[in-house]
Amino acid sequence: MTGPLPDTMAAPLRAAAGFVSFTEVEAGAHRSYNEWHLFDHLPEQYALPGVVGGQRWVLTPALAAAGATASAPLDRVHYVTLYLLAEPLDVTLTDFFHHGIALAKAGRFHQQRTSHLAGALRVECAHAAPAALVQPGVVPFRPGTGVHLRLEDAAAGPGPSDLGDAVLGVPGVAGVWTFAGAVPEDGPTAGLRLTCAWLDGDPSTVDAALTAALLPPAPDPGGASGPTFAGTLAAIDPHAPFGWFD
Structure with missing residues (x-):
């Protein structure tokens, strides 16, 4: 059965913001990093009532070479993580950071990683492709x-x-979905917009089409707002060998 949902089934977005992290991992540490993040760190975030979603993707060497562009230091990134956060954002972010500190003190944080940019941005708008059928708010939760x-x-x-x-x-x-408006306002993502297109087609094929359809990301003419990035990243099979960078 296909078709739009009745108005009675339409729902507001549960997520009010996204917390994004652009991460570089040291050579030789990719397997341990992926195992830690997939089976320990990411699941732990769901203990927080304000975390409604979390995903991480890999910028494989093939996808990076195909058309990814980034200014320093994001030109060294291997992975991007996005957590979806609910209101009240001040409480959610406080819980989020305190939880991370507690996990680190317990020895449950990966030390061979560098996050070159990490911060929260408010959800600006959300759209679903007609072929996806689902509401915009559930697009991140479809298999992709x-x-x-x-x-x-x-x-x-x-x-x-x-x-x-x-x-x-x-x-x-x-x-x-697009995200803009740093939380807090003077946070690391101030002045930036993040656009996240969730894919259900072959990443390489979609990447070529998007590269042809979109202009390169726009830097701040004054150079004050931070780095730029554009690229297609692949979903991660939790039972894969994680050997992209070997």
């Missing part, structure tokens, strides 16, 4: 093949409606 991410200056780059129209027209894109 990866994501296409853009990080750029919020004022200099295209607006969310323009980005959404361009991205949703590409086959293999299930939906797109």
Whole structure:
């Protein structure tokens, strides 16, 4: 059975913000990092009532070479993690950071990783591709093949409606969310917009189409708002050998 949902089934977004981390892992530590994050750290976040979702993707060497672009230091990134956070954001973020500190004190934090940018951005808009059938708010929870991410200056780059129209027209894109407005306002992500397109098609094929359809990410003309990034990352099989960088 297909078709739009009745209005009585439409639901508001549970997530009010996304916490994103662009991570580099030391050579030789990818297996231990993936095992730690997939089977320990990420599941632990669901102990917090304000964490409603969490995913991590890999920028494989093949996808990086195919068309990913990034300014320093994000040109060294191997993985991107996105946690979806619910209101009240001040409470959720306080719990989130305190939980991370507690896990680290318990010896349950990976030491051979560097997060080159980590911070929260408010959800700006959310759209689902018509072929996906689902509501925009549940797009992140569909089984997927990866994501296409853009990080750029919020004022200099295209607006969310323009980005959404361009991205949703590409086959293999299930939906797109944009995030803008740092939490707190002076946080590391201040002045940036993150666009996240969830994929259900072959990442390499979708990447080629998106690269052709989108301009490179826009930097701040004054160079004040931080780094830029654009690239397609693959979903991670938790039982894979994690050998992309061997």
